[in-house]
Amino acid sequence: MSTIRDVAKRAGVSTATVSHVINGTRAVSGQTRVLVVQAMKELNFVPSALGRGLRTNSLKTVGFVAADLTNSFFAHVFRGVESRAREANYTVIVSHSDEDVGHESEAIQNLIAKGVDGILLAPVRSGLEDAEFYQEISVPIVSYDRRLTAVNIPSVVTNSQDAVREAINFFKARGHERFALIAGKQGLSTTLERGQAFEQAASPHRHWVFYGDSRYEGGVHAARWLSEQPVRPSVVLVGNNLMAMGLVVTLQEHYPEVLSSTVLITMDEEPWTSFVRPPLSVIVQPTHEIGVTAADLLLQRIRHTDVPLLTTLPCRFVARTDPVTAGHPLPDDESGPTS
Amino acid sequence: MSTIRDVAKRAGVSTATVSHVINGTRAVSGQTRVLVVQAMKELNFVPSALGRGLRTNSLKTVGFVAADLTNSFFAHVFRGVESRAREANYTVIVSHSDEDVGHESEAIQNLIAKGVDGILLAPVRSGLEDAEFYQEISVPIVSYDRRLTAVNIPSVVTNSQDAVREAINFFKARGHERFALIAGKQGLSTTLERGQAFEQAASPHRHWVFYGDSRYEGGVHAARWLSEQPVRPSVVLVGNNLMAMGLVVTLQEHYPEVLSSTVLITMDEEPWTSFVRPPLSVIVQPTHEIGVTAADLLLQRIRHTDVPLLTTLPCRFVARTDPVTAGHPLPDDESGPTS
DNA sequence: CGTTTACGTGTAAACGATTACCTAGGAGGA
């Protein structure tokens, strides 16, 4: 690996000149520029990001903390992030929190030690007492998926509450009168908001709320709980795709009659939601756009540009109805996707 | 951010001592150690990876190049990589190749410029003429999923050929006599090997090979091709999960009779493969272990330890049979998963 | 003709760690 000094020597100029040629930070005569460029070619010189990073205190790297990349929600968000980051010549370091407060802290520590310029985070904490924790972080942060209230940190979220309301109303209008919510991990802003929207939309009617843990096992428990109800809801909204899978697998295996007689709605489109019989209705979040937007905001913060504290992206509700469970169609119902 | 000098001053020692306390590279008296540790705590000092990296010429960072992280195969491999890397105090930068030679080169360039200590790669190239390209890379490389023949680069692959043979034989033993392979992108070692294994296992009987492109669209085309055959195969093996999905979706929508009358086998377990009716049989690769192993090998190479040039991990064939399509059961057949 | 102004370039000090080399004091052996 050749250094900037090697290039300077070969081109017969100073390292300053070489640096300025590379970065275009100072006028350099045509002749000299040619000489330098040629020398760089010949030595196939690549400037060391380390040297530069040490001096400028920026490695052009950002951290991305996901709960779990094998969850396709996060994988798609990440692709959005990565595409934007690459355009801006940044690279992305990925860490997992696995919805664990300790893991999250550790991940953030590591990222900071690595000298990242900023961090994208789906925060596991949300309480007021945690505000301090996030506030003390010494690099710019943008939160995605989950809102960080009471903290001066920009968040990119979706209006899933509206979608929840739309979904419940959709089936209400078709005659359904008993609704349940399988809620996610308590404390997450998404859980809270979706819970409120659900309460609000379902409240004139009978409704249930079961608190899961946002993991596959939560869905398994929910299935058991569901099957034990003397009177069962006819519409079940699941607040997260992992729980939905646990629920469906368990129902399919042990309580097939529950599965076939209940309308299920879940978050986040995945292939299997349409392959299951009956198929699941879905609240689709703009995952890629979440990533792109969050990355944009982070890069702006890194450049010290002011950014809005809350960005809300729209969801799309896709109804997949089934003759048995859908309820009675509306006069103008085509049972296709709705917006 | 405080530096090692601040710590040294506060503890009343030299930077050398602080450094040695941090790294345990030299004997330090108990007293002094306590002083230093306390000073670090008080300033909550975190050593800069940049400074260290510049000096030691290692950022403790590795690059991970996937075709596409939204493909759960790569996501799971990545988790394996990340867990091992974290244990060894390395962080991981992720890039995508999208099976594109240009993207791959770019990704590798960027990683090297960022000063990674090594690269994990699912190489898009494989020909002899490409050997040179990979050989010229100036940091240690380990290839995963795909074998890099004729190049002095360690590979971690699976014995999917054995699994392919096992799968075909499984259905041959149940009376099937017409087999097809939907092969992946040409040039990948996996495509070649699985093709050979398929040929070998199916060749006494009538068989077809359709070349897809390892993407969703390849499956769509394959579905059309399949439906157009005057005599259709009764067992279809798909060489990659994206194509399998394209195939199933298209069949389900346009040619349901083909779907219900054909045994489908695919690579890599995903939730939807068991939700589809009829369910798909699957060749399960040890994805997490691939990641762990590849990471291990890379870290060893970084430490200049010799490693084997080829590591092969075993696959598992999971048969999911359906009364209509399975063929006649063997005398002792329980239709469960086989090893 | 003296004074700006502009332009092109070089010198050398950072950035934050690691580490080769050196110093000094005390213990132990001959």
Next chain:
DNA sequence: TCCTCCTAGGTAATCGTTTACACGTAAACG
């Protein structure tokens, strides 16, 4: 007593860049 060896610790060079400052020349301006 002298020499050797061990232990504990300091000094300062170094890694590869960027960049503040200085310098010299030539053109432009009054």
